Amino acid sequence: MSMFRLIKALFVITLVLILQLELFSNIRFFGVMPELMLGLAIASGWHGGPSNGALTGFVCGFTVDLYLATPLGLSALSYALIGYLLGIVAEIVAEDIERIVRLIISIAAIALGLTLFVLFGELIAEPNLYNKNFGKILVVGALYTGLFIPVLHYMMSWVFHESTYQGNQRPMNRSQLT
Numbered sequence: 560m561s562m563f564r565l566i567k568a569l570f571v572i573t574l575v576l577i578l579q580l581e582l583f584s585n586i587r588f589f590g591v592m593p594e595l596m597l598g599l600a601i602a603s604g605w606h607g608g609p610s611n612g613a614l615t616g617f618v619c620g621f622t623v624d625l626y627l628a629t630p631l632g633l634s635a636l637s638y639a640l641i642g643y644l645l646g647i648v649a650e651i652v653a654e655d656i657e658r659i660v661r662l663i664i665s666i667a668a669i670a671l672g673l674t675l676f677v678l679f680g681e682l683i684a685e686p687n688l689y690n691k692n693f694g695k696i697l698v699v700g701a702l703y704t705g706l707f708i709p710v711l712h713y714m715m716s717w718v719f720h721e722s723t724y725q726g727n728q729r730p731m732n733r734s735q736l737t
Contacts, residue, residue, distance in 0.1 A: 609646030616642025
């Protein structure tokens with residue numbers, strides 16, 4: 560990853576982290592807040608490939624872990640795995656698929672990511688991750704985060720794809736002016 564991409568990725572991660580922790584922690588539907596950082600890991604896997612998706616997913620998950628009361632690294636592991644898997648899916652699926660298909664795949668990946676988070680938490684005997692409200696949290700969390708997936712895909716495409724705009728960077732000689 561080039562230095563310019565790294566700076567853009569850190570900017571986007573910081574912006575989305577602040578939005579998730581400060582704004583959307585107070586805007587909940589049925590008591591559930593969106594998992595924007597998981598959506599960012601999904602979008603980075605889609606646009607950056609498996610290795611960039613895993614790296615961005617790990618960084619996103621680790622920054623979320625710093626704020627959660629769960630064991631350090633639980634979100635980082637889940638998000639990195641989902642970012643890697645979506646990178647593989649993006650390589651298999653055609654580049655020019657419809658946006659609705661990308662949205663459906665992303666929402667399914669959010670549900671898978673939340674399930675992996677709870678599964679890994681149960682494997683290390685973390686209490687209170689799986690409870691009677693897990694189904695509601697899974698469905699509402701995936702759909703609520705799905706509302707923001709197009710914006711997250713746009714942000715990560717800005718990070719990982721080069722601009723094709725050339726502008727006036729071509730030098731002109733005197734014969735072209737006359």
